[in-house]
Amino acid sequence: MFCKRGFSMHTTVKSFCSSSYLTTIPLPSKRETHMWYITPDELKDASLIDQYLNVLSPSEKENVIRLPGDKLQRSAILARTLVRTTLARYTNSVVSPSLFKFRKNNFGKPEVDWQCDKNWKPPPLHFNLSHTSSLIACGVTVDMPIGIDVEEKQRKTRNNLSSLARRFFTLDEVDYLNTISNPEIQRQEFIKLWTLKEAYVKALGKGFSAAPFNTFTIRFRGTSRLSLQKCGHSNSEESEIIVETLAEPKNVTTNWRFALLELASSHYVAICVENKRIKGVENDPPLLKVWKTVPFIKDELLSETDSVRTISSFV
Amino acid sequence: MAAFTGTSSVMFLSSSSQQIKAPIRISSLKAVSLSTQRAKFPSLRMRSVPRFKVSCAAKPETVEKVCEIVRKQLALPAESTLSGDSKFSALGADSLDTVEIVMGLEEAFGISVEEESAQSIATVQDAADLIEKILETK
Numbered sequence: 317m318f319c320k321r322g323f324s325m326h327t328t329v330k331s332f333c334s335s336s337y338l339t340t341i342p343l344p345s346k347r348e349t350h351m352w353y354i355t356p357d358e359l360k361d362a363s364l365i366d367q368y369l370n371v372l373s374p375s376e377k378e379n380v381i382r383l384p385g386d387k388l389q390r391s392a393i394l395a396r397t398l399v400r401t402t403l404a405r406y407t408n409s410v411v412s413p414s415l416f417k418f419r420k421n422n423f424g425k426p427e428v429d430w431q432c433d434k435n436w437k438p439p440p441l442h443f444n445l446s447h448t449s450s451l452i453a454c455g456v457t458v459d460m461p462i463g464i465d466v467e468e469k470q471r472k473t474r475n476n477l478s479s480l481a482r483r484f485f486t487l488d489e490v491d492y493l494n495t496i497s498n499p500e501i502q503r504q505e506f507i508k509l510w511t512l513k514e515a516y517v518k519a520l521g522k523g524f525s526a527a528p529f530n531t532f533t534i535r536f537r538g539t540s541r542l543s544l545q546k547c548g549h550s551n552s553e554e555s556e557i558i559v560e561t562l563a564e565p566k567n568v569t570t571n572w573r574f575a576l577l578e579l580a581s582s583h584y585v586a587i588c589v590e591n592k593r594i595k596g597v598e599n600d601p602p603l604l605k606v607w608k609t610v611p612f613i614k615d616e617l618l619s620e621t622d623s624v625r626t627i628s629s630f631v
Numbered sequence: 632m633a634a635f636t637g638t639s640s641v642m643f644l645s646s647s648s649q650q651i652k653a654p655i656r657i658s659s660l661k662a663v664s665l666s667t668q669r670a671k672f673p674s675l676r677m678r679s680v681p682r683f684k685v686s687c688a689a690k691p692e693t694v695e696k697v698c699e700i701v702r703k704q705l706a707l708p709a710e711s712t713l714s715g716d717s718k719f720s721a722l723g724a725d726s727l728d729t730v731e732i733v734m735g736l737e738e739a740f741g742i743s744v745e746e747e748s749a750q751s752i753a754t755v756q757d758a759a760d761l762i763e764k765i766l767e768t769k
Binding site for chain 1: 704707708711712713714716717720721722723725726727730731734735746747751
């Protein structure tokens with residue numbers, strides 16, 4: 317087990333982990349959304365994981381030790397390493413990964429607790445993390461609340477889809493799913509819808525009680541019927557994913573923008589950002605950039621490749 | 632006897648304070664006297680946000696039954712050590728797992744859980760406490 321042997325609570329950050337080894341990235345512009353992801357199954361090198369452990373805070377390490385089993389411990393270490401190294405990249409080497417502190421907003425959503433220095437103004441970074449056992453992803457923006465959710469495409473549910481849908485989705489969404497006769501496609505559409513709803517609630521950052529799943533419908537703007545089966549690069553309004561709260565269906569705010577991707581043919585990723593209209597700036601859809609990373613070792617920008625297939629882009 | 636449930640480490644001292652040397656372990660199985668803690672940490676303030684629920688500790692059998700259901704849903708080995716503090720997300724549960732765990736609990740305990748509660752359960756303890764609360768009012 318990685319964490320059973322003793323380690324010093326006062327571990328100095330090894331030079332391996334200094335931010336000079338981490339590619340610094342220019343801040344996302346206000347019209348960009350960045351996403352970094354890790355695939356835990358490809359990261360089993362024990363010495364690398366040990367070094368990642370040094371990036372974590374003492375309380376994070378404590379939490380890791382308490383987890384049952386190597387796999388969960390590794391996953392937890394990777395998740396915290398991903399968040400810390402990702403954020404560090406955007407500070408132009410000012411803040412190294414191990415120095416970040418975090419806190420939760422009033423509703424439990426994690427955010428950066430910048431340790432302010434008079435000489436340096438921290439960038440207004442927003443981030444959100446999502447994990448499955450096979451993929452951990454961290455989305456980052458400047459000034460735009462963000463929520464992301466990742467699910468395995470092949471994910472099976474213990475309960476049948478109709479009972480899950482009837483219970484958690486709105487009538488419109490249930491109707492949509494019922495129009496799909498192919499059970500495999502229906503299952504995939506269910507997962508896509510789930511990730512979009514999850515991403516929205518996480519972006520809102522007010523906890524689930526603020527927006528229980530059955531109080532809002534996710535659909536395409538153009539038609540009254542949702543169809544996430546179309547994949548394409550159409551930028552028309554018709555293909556924009558929107559959210560409609562049941563309380564005020566006519567008042568479709570365009571505050572929230574969605575993107576839905578298929579990653580490495582194995583996962584669906586939904587991203588939701590708050591579309592703040594900036595005076596004097598064209599309200600273009602956020603550009604999405606996606607990197608696959610092995611922190612300190614390798615980063616691959618994959619957004620324009622086959623690994624990242626856009627099902628529905630930000631419009 | 633008041634007991635606190637909630638996250639296990641206290642993180643709401645003001646950010647300029649140092650690492651807490653002796654973190655308050657909030658465990659629902661121990662009684663925590665408010666006055667003692669206030670004496671140790673004078674800047675401890677209870678925000679109005681309900682990070683802690685004052686509730687009676689759920690019975691150990693309930694906690695154990697919840698652990699069993701969680702293990703099953705998340706395909707964890709039978710020997711894996713879970714406790715009240717165990718967070719579903721740390722055990723590998725995504726949001727879909729969480730609601731499926733809750734549905735499993737409903738079946739096992741013969742109860743019905745509201746949607747908002749179903750989606751907000753974060754730990755084994757949260758689940759056990761909610762179950763007992765529902766059973767009490769049945």
